[in-house]
Amino acid sequence: MLRSKFVGSLIGSAVGDALGSSFEGLWSSETKIERFSGSWTDDTHMMIGVAESLIANKGFDGNHMTQIFIKNYEREPWRGYASGPPRVFRWIKSGVAWNEAAKRLFSGAGSYGNGAAMRVAPVGVFYHKNLEQLRSVAYNQSRITHAHELGMEGATIQACAVALAVTADPSSELDSHRFLRKLKDFTPNELYKRKLERAWELLGEKNKVKVARELGNGVEAYNSVLTAIYCFLRNWVSFEDSVLYAVSLGGDTDTIGAMTGAISGAFHGVEAIPERWKSGLEKGDYIEELAEKLWFIKNRK
Ligand code: AR6
Ligand code: MG
Numbered sequence: 571m572l573r574s575k576f577v578g579s580l581i582g583s584a585v586g587d588a589l590g591s592s593f594e595g596l597w598s599s600e601t602k603i604e605r606f607s608g609s610w611t612d613d614t615h616m617m618i619g620v621a622e623s624l625i626a627n628k629g630f631d632g633n634h635m636t637q638i639f640i641k642n643y644e645r646e647p648w649r650g651y652a653s654g655p656p657r658v659f660r661w662i663k664s665g666v667a668w669n670e671a672a673k674r675l676f677s678g679a680g681s682y683g684n685g686a687a688m689r690v691a692p693v694g695v696f697y698h699k700n701l702e703q704l705r706s707v708a709y710n711q712s713r714i715t716h717a718h719e720l721g722m723e724g725a726t727i728q729a730c731a732v733a734l735a736v737t738a739d740p741s742s743e744l745d746s747h748r749f750l751r752k753l754k755d756f757t758p759n760e761l762y763k764r765k766l767e768r769a770w771e772l773l774g775e776k777n778k779v780k781v782a783r784e785l786g787n788g789v790e791a792y793n794s795v796l797t798a799i800y801c802f803l804r805n806w807v808s809f810e811d812s813v814l815y816a817v818s819l820g821g822d823t824d825t826i827g828a829m830t831g832a833i834s835g836a837f838h839g840v841e842a843i844p845e846r847w848k849s850g851l852e853k854g855d856y857i858e859e860l861a862e863k864l865w866f867i868k869n870r871k
Pocket of ligand 1: 611612613650651652653654655676679680681682683684685686688718789790822824825
């Protein structure tokens with residue numbers, strides 16, 4: 571089951587990204603029009619980089635992960651990267667240290683985009699048994715491109731949500747309130763604590779416009795990480811429903827889809843992901859192989 575959860579999280583993240591990036595359909599109570607090309611964007615491209623580096627070092631090495639990000643980006647720069655990461659990569663190539671370059675973005679504030687959270691699933695599964703270590707690695711992998719506190723903390727909360735989903739038993743009922751309470755105890759950040767409270771209050775909300783407005787559906791980590799967690803929690807019964815709900819909220823659909831899929835896949839395991847999505851997923855076999863290697867490293871120890 572644990573192996574299936576590792577694979578489910580990484581494949582789920584890629585499926586959510588691919589679905590979100592090709593979602594041009596409609597969603598209402600009666601109509602479901604879905605287009606799934608299977609091709610994914612920078613979210614999955616960077617998640618693959620995180621996994622590749624964790625595997626190569628059997629843990630986190632900031633310099634190595636940075637070099638993998640740069641190598642992958644240079645091979646396929648057309649994946650849909652936002653402006654921040656490529657600028658950081660150029661600075662690092664010109665000699666700036668990997669843990670200093672990202673501090674230069676946005677006039678020295680650092681990025682609070684969701685780019686560090688969208689790629690963090692491998693950290694969530696790999697460190698699910700040790701939340702202290704998880705926090706440290708989630709933070710440090712963020713630092714490469716996202717130096718703003720809200721960008722780093724968003725990624726850390728997303729990694730924690732993936733870890734809690736790995737630990738939860740999918741055959742018994744999930745207590746969404748308890749899940750949110752654990753995250754609230756986990757984060758010291760006041761803004762995220764308030765968002766977690768809001769998510770709690772909105773769990774029964776039927777109006778999607780209100781959900782998107784209050785939790786956010788933008789590229790900022792604080793306007794999307796909690797939204798993804800919420801999408802999972804209110805649809806915890808079904809992987810499919812959780813990611814379709816995520817993309818139906820609009821906005822940054824590929825990234826909110828990816829983050830929702832990572833949590834949902836970690837909860838259910840890969841068998842719960844619809845075959846029509848898995849079979850059409852770009853490089854699905856490779857992503858599965860990465861997840862299995864992460865699982866193998868952890869379980870051999
Ligand atoms: N001040 C002002 N605006 C900011 C700041 C800041 N400190 N930080 C971020 N932004 P970026 P990402 C805004 O470039 O997080 C892709 O499609 C600013 O408008 O670091 O890696 C991914 O798939 C900036 O351009 O990128 C994600 O869906 C934007 O946030 C998404 O884009 C994104 O920050 C974010 O990717
Ligand atoms: Mg995106």
